[in-house]
Amino acid sequence: MKQRRNTKQRQLILDLVRSSCDHPSADQIYLGARAIDDKISRGTVYRNLNLLVRQGELLHVKISGADRFDCRLGFHHHVLCTECGTVRDAPLSYHGELDPEVASKTGYIIEKHSAVFEGICPDCQNKSKHN
Amino acid sequence: MKQRRNTKQRQLILDLVRSSCDHPSADQIYLGARAIDDKISRGTVYRNLNLLVRQGELLHVKISGADRFDCRLGFHHHVLCTECGTVRDAPLSYHGELDPEVASKTGYIIEKHSAVFEGICPDCQNKSKHN
């Protein structure tokens, strides 16, 4: 069983994800961390993000290209703005009954599902009006 | 307005995706194409897949890492086996009423949503029994 240490880098990364509500990509977290600790390396950021996900302290969200990270645990869905690429949580409850439904129809053991809504956020709607 | 030509490469790629039911990744399509035309290049495969998606002849499915392509048009959901990575269509209807619901709650203009169910397929369940 591996020990886990508290390094300031790891704490910094966790704090950054927890304080951002926009599901940052690994690179955005790296840049944010870099602004505070100008020695921290990309390798450390990626390693720690993966570690924190494995330990259940963060959620890994795969949406449109780069991996993103989410401090909100538990099942929930996301809304992606196809214009600016930002991601926010969807104000919907989790329809857990769909999991056994799909399981019985397919023979799979279903663990969970996740939905991504795609559209244009209010900001981008305003921007395109002014063009 | 760009013309579109019928090249044998493009036709081959389209045929391959249409004849595969497992949502192949670009690289799987490349390998399949390569087995038939041993001169075709990765660049051509990627270019044509993107073109065919832009023209609405294929669907782009972003699941777990690599981009995948789907010849089934129209909104539908997917089931991913987290063990072997295969993807199949989910036997569920599209709940279109969720789109305006999310739209009114968030102010986004929602175009669509897509759900991915994660679990273990029957094949992989059997394999793990025998270990």
Add this chain to the structure above:
DNA sequence: ATGGGTGCAAAGTGTTTGCAAGTAT
């Protein structure tokens, strides 16, 4: 002191692109 963690840079994936030559129209 010990072994997990870090910074760095190199190596891996998966995808896109510039260019000269090829080909469908």
Add this chain to the structure above:
DNA sequence: ATACTTGCAAACACTTTGCACCCAT
């Protein structure tokens, strides 16, 4: 003949990894 397409290789974007040094325990 024209200009869209191809094959090739180099370039990209994102992520992982090997290694020597460092530091939390």
